[in-house]
Amino acid sequence: METTEYILKVKDIHKSYGNVEVLKGVSFNVKKGETKCFIGPSGTGKSTLLRCINQLTVPDQGQIWLHDEEVTHAGPRINYFRQRIGMVFQNFYLFDHLTAVRNVEIALIKVLRMNPKEAREKAMYELNQVGMADWADHYPAELSGGQAQRVSIARALAMDPDVILFDEPTSALDPELTREVIEVMRNLASLGMTMLVVTHEMGFACSAANEILFMENGRVIEQGSPSDLLNNPQFERCKAFIGQYHGFHE
Amino acid sequence: MSTESIILDWLPYLSEGIAVTLGLVACSLGIGLIMGLPMALGQIYGSRPVQIIVGTYVWFFRGLPVLVLLFLFYFGIFPGIGLGGIPAFIVGGTVLGLRGAAYQSQIFRGAIQSISEGQMTAARSLGMSRFTAIKSIILPQAMRIALPGWSNEYPEMLTESSVCYAIGVAELLTRSSQIVSQTYITLPIYIVCALIFILLNYIGMKGLTILEKKLKIPGFGGGGEGAL
Numbered sequence: 001m002e003t004t005e006y007i008l009k010v011k012d013i014h015k016s017y018g019n020v021e022v023l024k025g026v027s028f029n030v031k032k033g034e035t036k037c038f039i040g041p042s043g044t045g046k047s048t049l050l051r052c053i054n055q056l057t058v059p060d061q062g063q064i065w066l067h068d069e070e071v072t073h074a075g076p077r078i079n080y081f082r083q084r085i086g087m088v089f090q091n092f093y094l095f096d097h098l099t100a101v102r103n104v105e106i107a108l109i110k111v112l113r114m115n116p117k118e119a120r121e122k123a124m125y126e127l128n129q130v131g132m133a134d135w136a137d138h139y140p141a142e143l144s145g146g147q148a149q150r151v152s153i154a155r156a157l158a159m160d161p162d163v164i165l166f167d168e169p170t171s172a173l174d175p176e177l178t179r180e181v182i183e184v185m186r187n188l189a190s191l192g193m194t195m196l197v198v199t200h201e202m203g204f205a206c207s208a209a210n211e212i213l214f215m216e217n218g219r220v221i222e223q224g225s226p227s228d229l230l231n232n233p234q235f236e237r238c239k240a241f242i243g244q245y246h247g248f249h250e
Numbered sequence: 251m252s253t254e255s256i257i258l259d260w261l262p263y264l265s266e267g268i269a270v271t272l273g274l275v276a277c278s279l280g281i282g283l284i285m286g287l288p289m290a291l292g293q294i295y296g297s298r299p300v301q302i303i304v305g306t307y308v309w310f311f312r313g314l315p316v317l318v319l320l321f322l323f324y325f326g327i328f329p330g331i332g333l334g335g336i337p338a339f340i341v342g343g344t345v346l347g348l349r350g351a352a353y354q355s356q357i358f359r360g361a362i363q364s365i366s367e368g369q370m371t372a373a374r375s376l377g378m379s380r381f382t383a384i385k386s387i388i389l390p391q392a393m394r395i396a397l398p399g400w401s402n403e404y405p406e407m408l409t410e411s412s413v414c415y416a417i418g419v420a421e422l423l424t425r426s427s428q429i430v431s432q433t434y435i436t437l438p439i440y441i442v443c444a445l446i447f448i449l450l451n452y453i454g455m456k457g458l459t460i461l462e463k464k465l466k467i468p469g470f471g472g473g474g475e476g477a478l
């Protein structure tokens with residue numbers, strides 16, 4: 001059965017703001033356990049694409065399928081799909097009035113209707129996974145950026161999602177803090193989490209991604225495996241971009 | 251009889267006015283909270299007609315002097331709906347409450363709008379409904395931010411409650427002036443009246459400060475340093 005092979009299908013997504021078409025038909029399929037990295041210049045529509053996948057932004061055209069269910073046009077059932085599609089934001093967006101552990105457990109209680117004791121255990125387990133168990137009782141304002149981002153990853157993980165979307169998870173962080181977050185993500189990838197990652201971290205993309213998609217002007221214009229990126233002329237534009245962005249990179 | 255002993259004789263009568271004054275304050279803060287919060291939510295998240303209704307309400311109750319509102323309700327609206335004989339206290343409490351709701355809704359509105367978009371985005375991305383997100387994420391934060399501003403309504407309402415003198419509610423000022431006309435002791439009586447107001451103000455603000463401290467969370471205003 002060809003269709004069940006993919007857990008997420010993105011088909012011909014278009015989105016305009018006013019007269020500007022930000023996404024001009026993006027399609028790709030994601031297998032279970034796969035990590036895909038999206039790179040590309042600012043304003044290319046990477047964030048918009050991720051937000052279309054969980055319908056935080058409603059695309060003008062095109063379809064998203066999770067397993068064999070359509071996410072687009074889901075109506076109120078979108079809340080169900082969002083439980084299944086986790087998201088991690090550049091600026092963390094932790095709930096400022098809740099401690100780390102409350103941040104992780106609140107959706108378990110309010111959305112999944114888990115009982116508080118079970119939710120607490122699950123939340124502590126996830127915090128432990130990202131190395132933040134010792135900080136469970138701290139408020140977001142008391143955490144470093146790297147710590148906050150790890151808590152927000154735990155928050156997404158706690159829902160046991162089918163896939164997690166990462167929108168530049170390390171762009172707001174110093175190199176030092178970037179490393180600790182990348183470490184957590186690398187670990188997740190190796191544990192078989194399905195991830196879509198918008199990032200400028202080429203080190204992560206080359207080592208953890210199954211596929212790299214280079215976007216420009218609302219389209220995926222180059223895509224392939226990390227080794228293609230290194231060895232293959234198909235990634236010409238992408239390489240030029242990386243060169244500009246990082247200076248030279250291996 | 252000395253002035254002191256006359257005042258002491260009247261003190262019980264005057265003190266009963268404390269309960270009345272606090273009753274008026276409770277009406278204005280209580281009705282203000284119960285009506286003001288839904289009004290703020292309606293103004294932000296509601297449909298266009300809801301927004302217009304709330305906006306008009308706020309405009310009306312903030313646009314008229316309290317005294318004018320009191321007279322309108324006491325001589326016009328209450329008798330007009332067949333409640334002419336109702337105690338002045340009820341009229342006073344209602345007017346202060348309705349007016350309080352108009353002011354407080356704007357305090358809550360400002361607080362809710364000050365919560366960054368990302369909080370709602372994150373909540374929705376976890377599968378929370380809009381309703382759950384507002385209830386569990388937005389409001390707990392907004393109420394903490396609103397608390398200092400809301401606390402300022404207390405001295406405001408406490409002092410404002412004395413306008414109910416004009417329709418004869420037996421609160422502190424009304425009673426003081428009654429005592430003055432009975433005893434012909436003027437200034438000392440009003441000084442006692444003033445002292446009681448100051449005391450009530452002090453105690454209330456102390457209580458609210460304690461509440462703010464209790465609810466204080468790192469990174470939020472409302473407990474002293476860095477109040478928003």
Ligand SMILES: Nc1ncnc2c1ncn2[C@@H]1O[C@H](COP(=O)(O)OP(=O)(O)OP(=O)(O)O)[C@@H](O)[C@H]1O
Nearest residue numbers: 017018022040041042043044045046047048049168
């Ligand atoms: N809500 C919105 N309203 C109007 N325009 C928007 C909105 N969101 C994004 N845009 C515009 O759409 C374009 C694509 O934005 P998007 O954030 O998806 O780009 P990006 O690839 O994520 O860029 P960056 O690397 O800077 O994050 C930009 O020109 C942006 O200004």
Ligand SMILES: [Mg+2]
Nearest residue numbers: 046047048168
């Ligand atoms: Mg972006």
